[in-house]
Amino acid sequence: MNDKQLTKLLHAMKEKGLKFTPAREIMLKIFLQADDKLLSAADTFDLVRKENAKINFSTVYRNLDTLVTNQLIEKITCHDGIRYKLISQKQHHHLMICTHCHKTEPLPFCPYGELEAFIKNGTDFLPTNHHVEIYGYCKNCRQELK
Amino acid sequence: MNDKQLTKLLHAMKEKGLKFTPAREIMLKIFLQADDKLLSAADTFDLVRKENAKINFSTVYRNLDTLVTNQLIEKITCHDGIRYKLISQKQHHHLMICTHCHKTEPLPFCPYGELEAFIKNGTDFLPTNHHVEIYGYCKNCRQELK
DNA sequence: CTCCGTGCAAAAGATTTGCACTCCC
DNA sequence: GGGAGTGCAAATCTTTTGCACGGAG
Numbered sequence: 001m002n003d004k005q006l007t008k009l010l011h012a013m014k015e016k017g018l019k020f021t022p023a024r025e026i027m028l029k030i031f032l033q034a035d036d037k038l039l040s041a042a043d044t045f046d047l048v049r050k051e052n053a054k055i056n057f058s059t060v061y062r063n064l065d066t067l068v069t070n071q072l073i074e075k076i077t078c079h080d081g082i083r084y085k086l087i088s089q090k091q092h093h094h095l096m097i098c099t100h101c102h103k104t105e106p107l108p109f110c111p112y113g114e115l116e117a118f119i120k121n122g123t124d125f126l127p128t129n130h131h132v133e134i135y136g137y138c139k140n141c142r143q144e145l146k
Numbered sequence: 147m148n149d150k151q152l153t154k155l156l157h158a159m160k161e162k163g164l165k166f167t168p169a170r171e172i173m174l175k176i177f178l179q180a181d182d183k184l185l186s187a188a189d190t191f192d193l194v195r196k197e198n199a200k201i202n203f204s205t206v207y208r209n210l211d212t213l214v215t216n217q218l219i220e221k222i223t224c225h226d227g228i229r230y231k232l233i234s235q236k237q238h239h240h241l242m243i244c245t246h247c248h249k250t251e252p253l254p255f256c257p258y259g260e261l262e263a264f265i266k267n268g269t270d271f272l273p274t275n276h277h278v279e280i281y282g283y284c285k286n287c288r289q290e291l292k
Numbered sequence: 293c294t295c296c297g298t299g300c301a302a303a304a305g306a307t308t309t310g311c312a313c314t315c316c317c
Numbered sequence: 318g319g320g321a322g323t324g325c326a327a328a329t330c331t332t333t334t335g336c337a338c339g340g341a342g
Contacts, residue, residue: 016152019316019321041306062308063322077225079277096271105271108264111257115280118254124285125242126329131225131279134261139270166342169331202299207332209297283303298339310334316321 001033009072009086012019016070023059024067026051031073031086038076038102039082078133094131100145107134155218169205170213174230175221177232184222184229184248189237195288224279240277244284244290253280 009028010020030047031039041048045060052089064084067073074087078097085104095104112130119127137145154165157175159278164170176193177185185193191206210230213219220233232252235245240252265273283291 018323021322023323024218052295054324057306058308058325059323068321076221077227079223096222096265096273098271099274107261108268109261111260111278112280114257114260115253115255119242119280122254123242123251123291124288125244125280125282126288127242127273127280127282129281130247131277131281132257134258134273135269136271136273136275138173142270144270163296167297167341169298199301203331204300204333206299212297296339296340298337300336301339302334304331304333306329306331309327310327311330312323312327314321314323317319 005032013070018066018070019101022052023048023055026055026062027060027063027067028072031084034085036104038078038097038104040081040083040086044084052108076112077131079135089112094133096134096136096138098141099135100137100141103140105138109131153176157159158218160215164216168198169194170209172201173206173209174218175214177230180231182231182250184224184226184231184243184250185227186227190230195222225281240279242280242284243283244287245280245281246283249284249286251284253278 002018006028009032010025010092013020014030026048027044029091030051031043041061044064045057049074050066053114064073064075068075068084071087073084074086076083076095078098080102083102090104090106092110094110096107097104111132116127117126119143152174153172153180155170159166159170162255173190174188176197187210189208190210191203194201194240195207207232210219210221214221214230217233219230222229222231222241225245226248229248234252236252236255239252240256242253243250261276262273265271
């Protein structure tokens, strides 16, 4: 199933000069299984502990940081606080986020284009980047909560 | 200058059945003076202390909460963490946020309309609300950092 | 006079750091 | 064998809570 993806990630790690340790393998597996659900540091830690109860808070925090720095996962500040997911293959994208289970799907397109001209011509603001998030219910949660 | 605005805010407080205490007056003044800069809890606390060194952390936290609940200020989760500003008169709006000084300006329009049809017709996601923030440099910081 | 709001101190969370030991490469 | 990574414990930082007192209405 996702063994292939895992191998790919481990390979990416090696390329960046990161060591392939048990804690890191578990964390990557967890993110693969999360299937685009956003995980908080605490979520991640809980899942890691189910696999190996000896792994420490600080290891998880440090690895979240390392994986973000090395572009294997991305850090997203949502209404909910800071959360993480595997980095997307897609170039520029924004997310629809389920407020119930934190599953995400990419938006079909970025609506910023429409704004850019207005900001650049009509204001003194110099834009450098932008966030767009749509919150709501994913397919599953929508049915479940009906 | 902004005495009129302050009076208005104090009146709004009274209408909601909130008591008009020194701590609250100071906090509202600070938000008026902040002139649409986003303040963190710590920022707010520091500014409050300059006015009155006896006011406590917990008072500031409790009042931030109270003012949000009573719709006098709004709570914004930005890349930076949780921040606050006076609530805007404008109905539906999003912000351009200066990453250097946290000053904000409202966006000329909301780009969500364009997306809505795509999401509702093309996906199983049920949108309930959305965030759009543009990050960059405001007029002042742009010049200052040139 | 009555409570809401406050100060204070302590608790509860969340995240970071120092240090010695481990084990990946 | 060397150095990145880890576990553990303690430190930091942020936010919340309980309780008794004080002041706004």
